[in-house]
Amino acid sequence: MTSFYFEHQKIYLSVDCIIFGFDDNKLKILIGRRQMDPGRGEWSLYGGFVRNDESVDEAANRTLFELTGMHDVYMRQVGAFGSVNRDPGERVVSVAYYALIKVKDYDEKLQKTHEVEWVDIEKMPPLFSDHYEMVLQARKLMRQKMKTNPVGFELLPELFTLTQLQRLYEAVNGEELDKRNFRKRIKDMDFIEKTEYIDKQSSKRGASLYHFNKRAFSEDSNFKL
Amino acid sequence: MTSFYFEHQKIYLSVDCIIFGFDDNKLKILIGRRQMDPGRGEWSLYGGFVRNDESVDEAANRTLFELTGMHDVYMRQVGAFGSVNRDPGERVVSVAYYALIKVKDYDEKLQKTHEVEWVDIEKMPPLFSDHYEMVLQARKLMRQKMKTNPVGFELLPELFTLTQLQRLYEAVNGEELDKRNFRKRIKDMDFIEKTEYIDKQSSKRGASLYHFNKRAFSEDSNFKL
DNA sequence: CCAAAAGTGTTCCGTCTACACCCATGG
């Protein structure tokens, strides 16, 4: 069968990753200096091209793996960015994804190899092309998601204190929360379990360490923070 | 400057439109029988390919215009759909958009030319490729948007009764609403204005016609339905 | 005259918010 496809034009398709981390009570993203033209030297998200033999989601996962060596990372699509001149070199449409990773799990060697850095999301430098817009949208989506889904735990260590969890939500939403009200809500969620372990890093008294029990959480559990 | 782009592969990029309408107290979408191979004869969204000289958003608007002859339609991106074999003929990545139009504004001739039909969203037939998935996601996004933004009016005539508005929200959310509570909320929104006109179609007594005053609405107005 | 849709307020209950003090310990 002859096809109608031929009359149309193919386009370069790429993916860009907005990688969120949480450290020092601040929400951060992983960006680096662009190592190729056009835009060499500008701050930029990490990205890659979509191949013909992989889905766009796969391309995003592969790209993230290249950068971090990590598999099974929480990742969601932000959307397609398709202005004609968004890439000064060629027509490239890019699909943005955001990822949530634990900063401590990220191999520092790989970080140096790729010359990427964690930067405070409140202090982002100007970024290449439309990457800033991508970050804004990603952040909006992520904030929305965190309100009703227990995805924040992707950013925290397996064991965390309630204060850490609260600081995370404060960083994401950009506002302080009331400690007692926050902890009251946590207590209502049986899938956030107190462990026998105590963290002595952050205070003299020591704080109980909690963990998120994925199995105990089911989609119909209600999660609101 | 020689470029690194050449080592990568180009891909066909298309757009698909989920076109919502509201008629007979039901939420509907516009679909047609696919007129080309592969998939000829299957129910399908209306779509088109993205050209090199237009943005993806522009391609979506152009495609919608081809089908409906309408400009300045409310349209939002749903996301990119990029499975390798989503199109049986060729590798095609598609970006889905949803649109909200007034059924009455849609020229019936054009509808016949393109052989598309309004079908009740609750009674959708199986669709070509991943189009059903696109519709589900579009509906989810649209429902979300309608909760906090006054976009429902895009689906209603300029002048509408409060019962029509309520039926729209009921159709979108799939649940009945309390008439008094609903009307109380409407009364709090000054930008939904009662007119002097009366609709005599739907009842013997007659119902006041309202209209949404875009100018009176500002982004900081709070809208919750 | 009656069927059919329009229009209109109040009460109750649960949820969210504000708010202050004691505890344990390392240095």
Add this chain to the structure above:
DNA sequence: CCATGGGTGTAGACGGAACACTTTTGG
């Protein structure tokens, strides 16, 4: 012994949900 962060309960405000009857008029 004191500075630091951990941990706990209550009262009042607010918003959402439930709920029933009168009005108008075309047929």
